[in-house]
Amino acid sequence: MATDWQPSFEQLPDFERLFDEHQSMVFSLALRMTGDRGLAEEIAQDVFLELDRNLAKIESAQHAMFWLRRVTMSRATDALRRRRSRGNNLWAELEEAHGALEEERTSPLGDRVERLLATLPEAQRAALVLRYQEDLTPEEIAATLDAPLATVKSNLQRGLKLLRAKAAIHLKEYVRGV
Amino acid sequence: MDGKNREVDHEATDKLAREFERELRAALERRHAPASLKRIVMERRNVRRPTLAFPTRRRQTRMVWLERLAASLVVAAVAGGAVFTHYADERRRGEEAKQQVFTALRITNRALDHVGAQLAEQDNKH
Numbered sequence: 371m372a373t374d375w376q377p378s379f380e381q382l383p384d385f386e387r388l389f390d391e392h393q394s395m396v397f398s399l400a401l402r403m404t405g406d407r408g409l410a411e412e413i414a415q416d417v418f419l420e421l422d423r424n425l426a427k428i429e430s431a432q433h434a435m436f437w438l439r440r441v442t443m444s445r446a447t448d449a450l451r452r453r454r455s456r457g458n459n460l461w462a463e464l465e466e467a468h469g470a471l472e473e474e475r476t477s478p479l480g481d482r483v484e485r486l487l488a489t490l491p492e493a494q495r496a497a498l499v500l501r502y503q504e505d506l507t508p509e510e511i512a513a514t515l516d517a518p519l520a521t522v523k524s525n526l527q528r529g530l531k532l533l534r535a536k537a538a539i540h541l542k543e544y545v546r547g548v
Numbered sequence: 549m550d551g552k553n554r555e556v557d558h559e560a561t562d563k564l565a566r567e568f569e570r571e572l573r574a575a576l577e578r579r580h581a582p583a584s585l586k587r588i589v590m591e592r593r594n595v596r597r598p599t600l601a602f603p604t605r606r607r608q609t610r611m612v613w614l615e616r617l618a619a620s621l622v623v624a625a626v627a628g629g630a631v632f633t634h635y636a637d638e639r640r641r642g643e644e645a646k647q648q649v650f651t652a653l654r655i656t657n658r659a660l661d662h663v664g665a666q667l668a669e670q671d672n673k674h
Contacts, residue, residue, distance in 0.1 A: 393586065397579065
């Protein structure tokens with residue numbers, strides 16, 4: 371995480387350094403929102419190129435992280451909307467995306483949680499990913515998604531409940547207490 | 549006794565929920581980005597920067613539209629010029645016809661004056 375970069379208003383932050391620090395965050399957010407590695411990589415590329423164009427507006431390390439999370443979530447939502455409007459078969463694509471990358475998996479539970487996550491409504495998925503991947507508070511999630519706090523809390527509760535119910539059926543062998 | 553059981557159930561439910569959240573957090577650790585991501589981003593970044601040497605697709609599209617706009621303006625100017633010339637020509641011919649009518653009227657008027665003068669002279673003689 372970027373903690374030692376002090377804000378400087380006189381010189382631009384180092385793009386490559388920001389990229390190295392945040393590439394896994396941006397890619398993981400995009401991957402968990404879209405459930406598609408190829409699309410996630412495209413989104414990550416676009417997000418970082420947009421960061422490059424807006425580098426002069428970045429005020430601090432915290433601001434860079436906030437900006438990246440916000441833009442990534444927004445681009446992922448746009449990509450999902452475009453895919454819906456094209457009428458692509460999300461489930462077939464998910465099968466393909468996950469099936470093709472069997473060898474890259476490091477955590478079977480993580481993969482299966484991601485697949486279950488992809489079946490949740492988009493708003494609930496966004497809230498859960500930011501809460502449990504990024505460890506954000508509901509207030510920070512509301513600011514990132516530009517959504518009312520009450521809505522975020524409701525999405526967190528409902529998403530968690532739905533995910534637990536799905537996990538109780540599909541992840542019995544991994545998850546205790548469901 | 550029922551109250552105590554409910555409390556125990558509640559505690560157990562809370563514990564299970566916390567356990568699930570902990571496992572979810574562990575399952576949702578950040579993943580490594582593909583190695584190709586950095587290379588592609590840096591390449592696209594370098595391609596985008598010298599925009600004059602390597603026009604981007606957006607720039608090319610803008611140039612095509614500017615060319616189309618310039619062509620439209622030229623066509624509009626030529627058509628406008630043709631229409632203007634046509635009307636100016638018609639106006640000039642109208643003006644010439646008017647002058648011819650005035651000239652004819654002046655000639656007629658002069659002839660009538662002459663005839664009138666001759667008639668007056670004959671009346672004086674008689």
